[in-house]
Amino acid sequence: MQNKTFHFTLSSQDGKARAGEIVTAHGNIQTPVFMPVGTRATVKTLTQHQLLELDPAIILGNTYHLYLRPGHELIERVGDGLHGFMAWPRAILTDSGGYQIFSLSDLNKISDEGVKFQSHIDGSFHMITPERSMEIQRALGSDIVMAFDQCPPLPSTPEALEVAVDRTLLWANRCCQVKLKPHQALFGIIQGGLNLDLRHRCMEALLKLPFAGFALGGLSVGEKNQEMVDFLNSFVEHMPKDRPRYLMGVGTPLDIIHGVRSGLDMFDCVLPTRNARNGQAITKGGPLSIKREEFKEDRRPIDPLCHCQVCKVHSRAYIRHLFMVNEYTAGTLLTYHNIHFYLQMMRDIRLSIQEKRFDDYCQEFYKSYICTP
Amino acid sequence: MQNKTFHFTLSSQDGKARAGEIVTAHGNIQTPVFMPVGTRATVKTLTQHQLLELDPAIILGNTYHLYLRPGHELIERVGDGLHGFMAWPRAILTDSGGYQIFSLSDLNKISDEGVKFQSHIDGSFHMITPERSMEIQRALGSDIVMAFDQCPPLPSTPEALEVAVDRTLLWANRCCQVKLKPHQALFGIIQGGLNLDLRHRCMEALLKLPFAGFALGGLSVGEKNQEMVDFLNSFVEHMPKDRPRYLMGVGTPLDIIHGVRSGLDMFDCVLPTRNARNGQAITKGGPLSIKREEFKEDRRPIDPLCHCQVCKVHSRAYIRHLFMVNEYTAGTLLTYHNIHFYLQMMRDIRLSIQEKRFDDYCQEFYKSYICTP
Numbered sequence: 001m002q003n004k005t006f007h008f009t010l011s012s013q014d015g016k017a018r019a020g021e022i023v024t025a026h027g028n029i030q031t032p033v034f035m036p037v038g039t040r041a042t043v044k045t046l047t048q049h050q051l052l053e054l055d056p057a058i059i060l061g062n063t064y065h066l067y068l069r070p071g072h073e074l075i076e077r078v079g080d081g082l083h084g085f086m087a088w089p090r091a092i093l094t095d096s097g098g099y100q101i102f103s104l105s106d107l108n109k110i111s112d113e114g115v116k117f118q119s120h121i122d123g124s125f126h127m128i129t130p131e132r133s134m135e136i137q138r139a140l141g142s143d144i145v146m147a148f149d150q151c152p153p154l155p156s157t158p159e160a161l162e163v164a165v166d167r168t169l170l171w172a173n174r175c176c177q178v179k180l181k182p183h184q185a186l187f188g189i190i191q192g193g194l195n196l197d198l199r200h201r202c203m204e205a206l207l208k209l210p211f212a213g214f215a216l217g218g219l220s221v222g223e224k225n226q227e228m229v230d231f232l233n234s235f236v237e238h239m240p241k242d243r244p245r246y247l248m249g250v251g252t253p254l255d256i257i258h259g260v261r262s263g264l265d266m267f268d269c270v271l272p273t274r275n276a277r278n279g280q281a282i283t284k285g286g287p288l289s290i291k292r293e294e295f296k297e298d299r300r301p302i303d304p305l306c307h308c309q310v311c312k313v314h315s316r317a318y319i320r321h322l323f324m325v326n327e328y329t330a331g332t333l334l335t336y337h338n339i340h341f342y343l344q345m346m347r348d349i350r351l352s353i354q355e356k357r358f359d360d361y362c363q364e365f366y367k368s369y370i371c372t373p
Numbered sequence: 374m375q376n377k378t379f380h381f382t383l384s385s386q387d388g389k390a391r392a393g394e395i396v397t398a399h400g401n402i403q404t405p406v407f408m409p410v411g412t413r414a415t416v417k418t419l420t421q422h423q424l425l426e427l428d429p430a431i432i433l434g435n436t437y438h439l440y441l442r443p444g445h446e447l448i449e450r451v452g453d454g455l456h457g458f459m460a461w462p463r464a465i466l467t468d469s470g471g472y473q474i475f476s477l478s479d480l481n482k483i484s485d486e487g488v489k490f491q492s493h494i495d496g497s498f499h500m501i502t503p504e505r506s507m508e509i510q511r512a513l514g515s516d517i518v519m520a521f522d523q524c525p526p527l528p529s530t531p532e533a534l535e536v537a538v539d540r541t542l543l544w545a546n547r548c549c550q551v552k553l554k555p556h557q558a559l560f561g562i563i564q565g566g567l568n569l570d571l572r573h574r575c576m577e578a579l580l581k582l583p584f585a586g587f588a589l590g591g592l593s594v595g596e597k598n599q600e601m602v603d604f605l606n607s608f609v610e611h612m613p614k615d616r617p618r619y620l621m622g623v624g625t626p627l628d629i630i631h632g633v634r635s636g637l638d639m640f641d642c643v644l645p646t647r648n649a650r651n652g653q654a655i656t657k658g659g660p661l662s663i664k665r666e667e668f669k670e671d672r673r674p675i676d677p678l679c680h681c682q683v684c685k686v687h688s689r690a691y692i693r694h695l696f697m698v699n700e701y702t703a704g705t706l707l708t709y710h711n712i713h714f715y716l717q718m719m720r721d722i723r724l725s726i727q728e729k730r731f732d733d734y735c736q737e738f739y740k741s742y743i744c745t746p
Contacts, residue, residue, distance in 0.1 A: 324443070
């Protein structure tokens with residue numbers, strides 16, 4: 001491994017669920033962990049001061065967005081990397097840029113060399129190769145760097161999945177050739193869709209490379225939720241035990257609980273932040289659409305069981321009012337609550353694993369968390 | 374006076390500038406004071422938690438907006454008034470609604486009875502009379518209630534100004550007949566444009582009524598800045614010394630300093646909040662448009678002389694980036710800084726009056742505060 005600081009220790013296990021600690025140059029991360037998404041060097045609607053109150057150990061930055069604006073070179077010149085640029089003292093993980101090139105940019109053309117694409121902002125032409133992705137993430141200075149991979153949507157043909165795995169492996173090798181900063185750790189990404197054999201082949205090949213952790217990519221990209229859950233139940237336990245296991249871009253509170261049950265350690269998702277801006281609060285009783293008429297005069301907090309700053313002082317009626325008149329603060333208050341919900345859930349999950357009562361935790365969670373369609 | 378709690382004490386004077394204290398049921402207010410504007414039960418882009426960090430003693434709510442959405446009756450039912458509804462423990466002043474009916478609504482028709490208008494939101498028809506304005510503000514439960522007045526734009530014909538003064542006086546009498554809540558104090562509004570005789574006539578008549586304070590309305594509504602300054606220099610010293618003097622809706626830092634020099638105690642303005650959302654920071658060196666190319670890689674804080682939370686950690690380059698990519702947090706950070714600037718300026722002004730060096734304060738302020746066009 002290239003990195004001297006970074007290491008992972010498993011401290012307890014309950015069934016397949018694991019609790020542990022990742023040590024980074026920007027602080028220690030208790031796992032299982034949820035990483036709030038800070039796409040363009042900010043977790044949307046929150047200040048870093050508010051984020052520190054919420055106390056996540058690690059957040060995620062998006063390489064594609066930061067590369068386009070303001071540019072990784074500017075971030076390195078101004079802030080000596082993303083930590084300094086956005087004034088975030090804790091750990092940061094950056095994705096490789098690949099997923100967003102495929103989903104956001106125009107005219108992307110994939111070859112073994114890399115991906116050619118047009119910016120979704122100004123139509124300018126760009127080429128990202130595995131080497132270029134590493135170079136950008138090196139400039140960003142994230143603590144965890146993701147290998148550049150090809151992430152096909154689901155369903156894809158078996159041939160397309162096969163091609164994506166081969167290219168992901170080719171690129172993984174090239175990513176490992178690039179020297180990162182001393183504090184940076186590189187994670188490999190396992191592709192292969194819902195095909196167990198293909199996933200195993202991909203993982204076996206990646207295991208020969210010096211990755212500090214392994215991620216599952218290409219999930220929650222079009223398949224049924226139950227298909228993902230079944231896949232995780234069959235596959236995750238075979239991933240290396242001594243390194244962090246990261247499920248990329250997933251998911252709902254239930255997805256995360258399923259993920260932890262199957263043995264995963266790390267999660268990220270835009271759900272708590274994006275849904276907050278659309279008026280959806282995540283509560284112990286399930287998701288709650290605050291704009292609904294029934295909350296017009298509701299004096300209760302968003303979640304009567306929540307201890308966050310927002311639930312301590314504000315009524316549903318007040319937050320609904322802010323949404324109905326399109327006040328910025330509406331999104332901020334729900335984002336604050338939702339991030340608090342996710343982080344508190346992870347704290348509760350960790351404790352229940354340490355105390356060998358994770359199954360009870362899950363049963364209790366399922367009982368109260370009602371998703372009405 | 375109807376109110377038992379509310380009182381005003383003058384503690385020092387330096388030239389015409391005054392320092393004092395207003396006691397309210399929701400805390401004491403050191404004057405001269407700036408009141409951040411919280412139009413629709415929130416100071417735009419900030420949470421109440423952030424606002425408490427910034428530490429204003431009083432904020433302003435807009436009766437017109439709150440009457441339309443969510444409605445004063447809902448605010449009373451849900452929160453027993455605006456303090457409870459928005460979870461703001463300190464003092465609140467509400468305007469009468471008149472100014473915004475004139476400036477925002479359609480088809481407004483003024484008679485001695487009151488103002489008929491159509492909502493700017495849904496076109497619904499409404500009628501606000503002096504009695505209705507008092508009733509709404511009583512439900513809102515603000516600590517300082519403003520009399521319902523007629524505010525003509527400038528320039529207006531002498532006849533129009535005369536009519537507005539007569540109607541303002543008629544309405545002032547009717548406002549005083551309405552019983553407010555025990556903690557509420559009612560302020561009268563002096564109209565009369567730039568005509569000193571008319572202003573004096575208006576004030577003399579209002580002085581016969583039991584107002585707890587007096588406001589100057591109808592300024593910064595189209596006249597030249599120097600005309601307003603000259604008017605304040607001639608008029609304010611004649612206002613009653615034993616009651617707070619409030620200049621409504623004004624203004625820039627320079628306007629406020631001029632206002633204090635002429636003997637005024639209270640100010641409110643959307644400038645620090647609205648301009649923040651458009652990318653303008655207020656600094657000791659003058660206004661600064663953060664979006665300008667020159668700040669692209671500027672590592673300095675917005676205002677190197679500022680001690681606010683934002684200036685302590687963030688560079689101009691970072692905040693410019695947030696504006697260029699339209700992140701919500703951009704407006705929040707500049708609003709936070711701008712409100713801090715205004716409140717700190719008021720603290721500095723008060724201290725300089727108490728220490729009889731207000732003139733030196735002004736000279737120093739003028740020297741560094743450069744407004745480039």
